[in-house]
Amino acid sequence: MEEIKQSRIIKPPSRKIWLKERLSRFRPVVFLKKNLPIFLFLLLLLISFLVGLWNIKNFEILEESGGEIDENVSRMVEEYLKKNVKGKNFFLIHSNKLGEDLVENIPFIKFASVSKNVPNSILIVLDVLTPEFVAYTGDNRCTLLSIEGNVLENLCEDEEDIKKCCENYHSEKNIAVFKSKDLSIAKLSSGKERLLVMETLSKVIKVIRSFDIKVKEITLSENVVDFKDQEDRITRFTLSDEIEVQLARYFIVMGKIKSEKVRHTLVDVRFKRPVVKTN
Structure with a gap:
């Protein structure tokens, strides 16, 4: 009996399959497949930049x-x-x-x-910062100030009579006014401007306000400071002496005035024995 031997003929892979296999083993392609999510994310991010999604709107x-x-x-x-x-x-x-x-x-x-x-x-x-005062100072300027003396805005720059314009602003806006021929606005290293004396005067203002008194005008001349309130009463301090000491005197005096309901026109705390003028 004759045996018929059959041999399998192994056909070589087609060019298309061969190319596909080679590409699948190509390192850049392998790397791309492995990191596909990252590449997609970066692509979307790039597109978002190009269309201006990240531009502040x-x-x-x-x-x-x-x-x-x-x-x-x-x-x-x-x-x-x-x-x-x-x-x-x-x-x-x-x-x-x-x-x-x-x-x-x-x-x-x-x-x-x-x-x-x-x-x-x-x-x-x-x-x-809240505007607290309009100030007319010795450098012939009218400025809007915070309680700390920071210059918030320059006023009346185009006016011929700056002083009058400043007074009108004070009246029309119902804002307190600071007047002094002795002082000028200081330029700080930061580029901002400030009325430096307000750092001291603000302490006085806060204490005066603690007695429910609203200051409407501050006048400084030769180191003497007058605080005028809404009823035209004067509180007088000096910058030549310790402000804290004068504040202590004022606090004691005003405590008595309030408790005894004394109607007064002046409280002068420059001296060891404060001066009080009554109606």
């Missing part, structure tokens, strides 16, 4: 205490942000630096906290 401005921000301050902040921040890449904005820039460039801002919200918005929380 929106701002939210809040007041630290939860109150409403003055329209003038809000306008200045928005103008600064539109000019210097809007349209810039989210990742190029440094929160701390932006907060410092706002404080440096906008006098009304005492402190600014900045946080970024993905993908293109910024939240700004402000501690805003």
